[in-house]
Amino acid sequence: MRGSSLLKNLLRKLMYGTWGAAPSDVYKKIHYRRIWISSVFITGVVAIAPLVFMTVVNIHQYHKTIKEEAMHPTSRLVSSNKRALEHSLIERKNALQFIANEKSTEQLADTQILRSIIDNLNSTFEHFVDLTFIDEQGNVINYVGPARYESKLRGVNYSQAGWFQEVRDEGAHISDVFPGFRETPHFVIAVRHRDPHGDMHVLRATLDMELLTSKIPSFSKDDGTDAFIINEKGVLQTASRFGRKALEKAPVPVPPKMAATEVLEKTDDSGRAYVLGYAYIEDTPFIFIMTRPLPELMQSWLSLRGTLLGFLAGSIVVILLLTTAVSSVLVGRIRDADMHHEMALHKVEYTSKMASIGRLAAGVAHEINNPLAIINEKAGLLHDFVDMTPEFPKRDKSLKLIESIIASVERGSAITHRLLGFARHIDVKIQPIDLPALINEVLGFLEKEAVFRNIEVQTFIADGVPSIMSDRGQLQQVFLNLINNAFEALKKDGRVGILIENKDPDLVVVTISDNGPGIPEEDLGHIFEPFFTTKTEGTGLGLAITYGIVRKLRGEIEVESQEGRGTSFHVVLPRIRGD
Amino acid sequence: MPELRVLLVDDEEELVGTLAERLSLRGYDVTYLLDGAEAVRRAAQEPFDVLVLDVMMPGMNGLEVLKEIKRTRPEMPVILLTGRGSEQDSQTGLELGAFDYIMKPVKIDRLIEIMLKAVGSND
Numbered sequence: 001m002r003g004s005s006l007l008k009n010l011l012r013k014l015m016y017g018t019w020g021a022a023p024s025d026v027y028k029k030i031h032y033r034r035i036w037i038s039s040v041f042i043t044g045v046v047a048i049a050p051l052v053f054m055t056v057v058n059i060h061q062y063h064k065t066i067k068e069e070a071m072h073p074t075s076r077l078v079s080s081n082k083r084a085l086e087h088s089l090i091e092r093k094n095a096l097q098f099i100a101n102e103k104s105t106e107q108l109a110d111t112q113i114l115r116s117i118i119d120n121l122n123s124t125f126e127h128f129v130d131l132t133f134i135d136e137q138g139n140v141i142n143y144v145g146p147a148r149y150e151s152k153l154r155g156v157n158y159s160q161a162g163w164f165q166e167v168r169d170e171g172a173h174i175s176d177v178f179p180g181f182r183e184t185p186h187f188v189i190a191v192r193h194r195d196p197h198g199d200m201h202v203l204r205a206t207l208d209m210e211l212l213t214s215k216i217p218s219f220s221k222d223d224g225t226d227a228f229i230i231n232e233k234g235v236l237q238t239a240s241r242f243g244r245k246a247l248e249k250a251p252v253p254v255p256p257k258m259a260a261t262e263v264l265e266k267t268d269d270s271g272r273a274y275v276l277g278y279a280y281i282e283d284t285p286f287i288f289i290m291t292r293p294l295p296e297l298m299q300s301w302l303s304l305r306g307t308l309l310g311f312l313a314g315s316i317v318v319i320l321l322l323t324t325a326v327s328s329v330l331v332g333r334i335r336d337a338d339m340h341h342e343m344a345l346h347k348v349e350y351t352s353k354m355a356s357i358g359r360l361a362a363g364v365a366h367e368i369n370n371p372l373a374i375i376n377e378k379a380g381l382l383h384d385f386v387d388m389t390p391e392f393p394k395r396d397k398s399l400k401l402i403e404s405i406i407a408s409v410e411r412g413s414a415i416t417h418r419l420l421g422f423a424r425h426i427d428v429k430i431q432p433i434d435l436p437a438l439i440n441e442v443l444g445f446l447e448k449e450a451v452f453r454n455i456e457v458q459t460f461i462a463d464g465v466p467s468i469m470s471d472r473g474q475l476q477q478v479f480l481n482l483i484n485n486a487f488e489a490l491k492k493d494g495r496v497g498i499l500i501e502n503k504d505p506d507l508v509v510v511t512i513s514d515n516g517p518g519i520p521e522e523d524l525g526h527i528f529e530p531f532f533t534t535k536t537e538g539t540g541l542g543l544a545i546t547y548g549i550v551r552k553l554r555g556e557i558e559v560e561s562q563e564g565r566g567t568s569f570h571v572v573l574p575r576i577r578g579d
Numbered sequence: 580m581p582e583l584r585v586l587l588v589d590d591e592e593e594l595v596g597t598l599a600e601r602l603s604l605r606g607y608d609v610t611y612l613l614d615g616a617e618a619v620r621r622a623a624q625e626p627f628d629v630l631v632l633d634v635m636m637p638g639m640n641g642l643e644v645l646k647e648i649k650r651t652r653p654e655m656p657v658i659l660l661t662g663r664g665s666e667q668d669s670q671t672g673l674e675l676g677a678f679d680y681i682m683k684p685v686k687i688d689r690l691i692e693i694m695l696k697a698v699g700s701n702d
Binding site: 372376378 | 591593601662684685687
C-alpha cells in the first residue's frame with residue numbers, strides 16, 4: 001500500500017515534476033498532459049520501433065544462419081553415409097549379377113562351384129551368409145551356406161513370394177531385414193539368371209545385418225546424435241543408439257520420400273526439438289536416418305538471443321526514461337512560457353484597464369470639482385448675507401442649512417480628491433512617499449466596506465519611519481489589494497492590523513495581518529502564482545500582480561499563515577529604489 | 580488698517596464673481612478678471628496689494644501670468660488657486676515665486692488669512 005503510493009508519487013514526479021499544476025489549472029493540466037503523452041508516445045515509438053524491428057530481423061537472421069550451420073553438418077554426414085551404404089549394397093548386387101550372368105545353369109546348380117563362389121564373394125566383399133539357386137518354379141535347386149539352415153530350405157517353394165515375382169519381372173530385389181528362420185536378422189539380394197534356352201533361374205544371397213550396422217557411423221558418448229536405418233514401413237533395420245533394437249518400431253516417423261538428402265526440424269513426443277536428416281537409398285527399402293537434438297546445436301543461439309533481448313529491454317527502458325524526462329522538461333517549459341505569456345497579457349490588459357479607469361476618474365473629478373467650487377462660493381455668499389442680516393427670518397435655521405450645504409461640498413470634494421489621487425501616476429514615477437499617509441488614503445477607499453462588514457482596522461506606526469522613494473500609484477495598488485484580500489478573508493467581524501516599521505535603516509516593512517481562517521499549508525507555496533485562486537469568482541491575478549509590482553519596486557513580499565489563527569503579509573520596501 | 584486692494588483672476592465667472600462679492604462684504608477692494616493677459620496688463624497699471632490667481636485657465640494660464648507678473652511687479656504677492664489634483668502645478672508656482680497656494684473649493688477665512696499674511700510679509 002505504502003510502497004505503491006510511493007511508486008505512484010515517483011511516477012507523478014517524473015511526469016509532472018517540472019510543471020506541478022495549480023488546482024485551478026485543471027483544464028490546462030489536462031491539455032499539457034495530452035501534449036506530454038503524445039510527446040512520450042511519438043518519440044518513444046520513433047525510437048523504439050526501429051530498434052524492435054532491427055532486433056527481430058537480427059534474431060530471425062541469426063536464427064536462420066545458426067540453424068543452417070547446425071543442419072549443414074547433419075546433411076553432409078547423412079549424404080556421405082548414405083553414399084557409402086548405397087555403394088556397398090550396389091557393389092554386392094552387381095557382383096551377384098555378374099556371377100549370374102557369367103555362370104551357366106549347370107555350374108550354379110553344382111554345389112562345389114557355388115561354394116567356391118560364396119568363398120570368393122566373402123573374401124572380396126564379406127557378409128554373405130549363404131547362396132541359394134532357385135528354378136523358375138520357385139524350387140530350391142542348390143544351396144551353400146551354414147549346414148544348419150540347409151535342412152530348413154529343402155523342399156521350400158518360393159513361387160508365391162513377392163520378392164521372387166519381383167526378381168522374375170524386374171531382374172533384381174533387395175529385401176528388408178527380417179528374422180526369417182535364421183537366428184540373426186538378415187536381408188537378401190536376389191538377381192535373375194537366364195540360360196541360353198531362355199529358362200529363368202534366381203540367384204539369391206543372404207547377407208547378415210552386420211553389413212548395414214557397419215555402415216552406421218559412431219559418435220562420442222556425450223554427443224546426442226543417433227544414426228540408424230529404417231525401412232519404408234518404419235521398422236528399425238539397425239539398432240538405434242538409444243535403446244531400440246533392430247526390427248522394433250523406429251523412434252521417428254517415416255519421412256516423406258525424396259530423391260536427395262533432406263534435413264528437417266522436428267519435435268519429439270516429449271516436446272524436445274531435434275534435427276532429422278534422412279536419405280532414401282535407391283532401389284532398396286532402406287532409409288538412412290540421423291537425428292541430432294536441437295538444443296545442443298542451438299545452445300550458442302539461445303545465449304545470443306538472450307543477450308539481444310536483454311539489450312533490447314535495457315534500451316527500451318533507457319529510451320522510455322529519457323523520453324519521459326525530456327518530454328517532462330519540454331512540456332514544463334512550454335507551460336511556463338504559456339503562463340508567462342498569458343500573465344503578461346493579463347497584466348497589460350489590467351494595466352491599460354487601470355489607466356482607462358484612472359483617466360476617466362480624473363476627468364470626472366475635474367468636471368465635478370468646478371461646480372462644487374461654485375456651489376461652495378454661492379453657499380458661502382448666501383451664508384454671508386444671512387449672517388449679516390440679524391432680522392433674516394429663520395436666520396439660525398438658514399445658517400445651519402447653508403453650513404450643511406458647505407459641509408456636503410467638502411465631502412464631495414474629498415471624494416474627487418481621492419479619485420484624483422488614485423488615478424494619478426499610472427506610469428511608474430518615483431517620488432518621496434509618506435507611507436502612513438498613503439495607507440490612510442487607501443483605507444479611505446475601504447472605509448465603507450469595513451463598516452459594512454464590521455471589521456476593525458488598526459494602524460500602528462513605529463517611531464521614526466522615514467518616507468521612502470517609490471511609486472505612489474503602484475504602492476496604492478499593492479496595499480489596496482492586500483487590505484482588500486484581508487477583508488475578503490474575514491468575511492464579517494474581524495480585525496485587520498497594519499504595522500509600519502523600519503527594522504533596518506534602509507528598509508521599511510508594512511505588515512498587514514488579519515485574524516481570519518488562514519491559508520492551508522499546501523496552498524501557501526502557490527498563492528503568488530498567477531491563476532491560483534480559492535475564490536469562486538477570483539481571477540487568481542490579484543496577488544500575482546501585487547507580487548509583480550512589489551518586485552518591480554525592488555521590494556519583497558512574504559506571507560505567514562496559521563490555519564484558524566490568521567494571515568500576515570509582509571511587504572518589505574527599500575527606502576531608495578535602487579535601479 | 581488701509582483698505583486692501585485685491586485682484587482676483589479666474590476664468591469661471593460664477594466662481595470669481597461670487598468670491599469677489601464675499602471679499603467685498605468683508606471690506607476688501609476687489610477687482611476680478613476672467614482673462615490672464617488682461618490681468619497682466621491691469622496689474623502693471625494699478626497698485627493692487629495682492630493677486631489671487633487661478634492656475635488652470637484657457638489662453639494664458641496661471642503659471643504664465645505669474646511669470647509675467649514677477650517680471651513687471653516683483654513686489655506684489657501672488658496666491659495661487661488650484662484645483663484638486665494639480666499639486667505639481669502648485670509646486671512649480673511656489674518655485675516661480677508665488678507666496679502660497681490654496682485648494683478649491685476655497686474656504687474664505689483661510690483665503691483671507693493667507694492674503695493678510697502675504698501682504699504683511701511684504702511690508
